[in-house]
Amino acid sequence: MANDPEMETVATDATDTRPARRRAHPLIWLILAVVALDVIAFVVAPPFPRGGAPGDACAFPVCFIDGNLEFPPPHVVWDLDPANPMPSGSLVIAFHPSITSTLLTMWIVELALLLVGFAATRRPRPVPGRLQNFVEWAYDSLDGFARSTGGPAAARHVPIFASFFIFILFANWSGLVSPVGKVEELRAPTSDVNVTIGLALVAFTYFEAQGFRALGLGYLGKFFPVREFRNGIGAGSIAVFVGLIELMLELVKPVTLSMRLFGNIYGGEVALAVVTALTVALLPVMIVGLEAMLNFVQALIFSTLTLIFALVAMESHHEEHAVHDGALSSEGSTGHEHLATSPAH
């Protein structure tokens, strides 16, 4: 019978008009919550022109957008060195100790993650409780993903892969939780160039260290192949040329890692600010959903790239092609699949 009057607790359709026991899909509640938060934020703290005070007249749309927008350098919450002001102007790099909004949010995110970590592992039981079960499931799926991407050799790199992924994921997502976009003092940590450059430098140090540890000083032989001169001057000079290109590619890796993450998160924040300024409530919900997915993908890409670079750095020159085949092929392939040309990295 099509319309069986049995009571079901699983909701099929939020527009179902049958009475009583059906609950709306939880996603509907989430969307309504975000819309309500946007409306409340707009009423309580309407945008004011940059450099003015709250309550100044603000024309729609230009001033709205201007009031919601954030420039790349983060807002300084606590200036640690007020004697020497920050040099402004055409400088790209300036060092000035201060507590910025991104640093504050990063501390909050890290504190929350550490608390969850401690609470989940304080008294580990063979039959785990809910929190421990959830944390175990998360680490296990990250472990499985790392092994499927990198092969069995990836097992030693799983801790740093999981650390990067979890930290970057929650740092990205913290930019979507509501106080963080609107309040001046809080901002997603990875939307700051300083934070992403720091993360990229840590990752760079990690995979260079792995390369040196696996190959010793022979790791430098990948970039300055003086051994090829044994085969003649022609082969030697070609090898030196290729080595220089590899050196340049190696130095480009932290740049792309940091800029990719920064651009995606900061651009997402700009898009969210502009759309929230223009249409106060309904459209920003879609942008929040899109940003949630994109932030997840960017966290995954950062950590996967670190893993792959570490694995590539550990291989000697002759096995490079096998790693490229194995690391990038899907997990369902069995046996050897030698590509006709090895992919340029």
Place this chain on the structure above:
Amino acid sequence: MEHLGAGLAAFGVLGPSIAIGILTGMSSAAISRNPDAASEIRGLAIILAGFAEGLGVLAIVVGLLAIFIK
């Protein structure tokens, strides 16, 4: 003049958008040819789209630099 430069830099997003379009078309064709491999192809496609998008972001960063560096 900086705004002109930033606007021109934004054209750089054209490349990754074409790349992601090609990726989408070919991965859909691959899934239709081999539906059992759908989840692997989907996972791979999402990651590769992220790589392509990263390069488009580099173009945006150049535009931002053009505006904010006097």
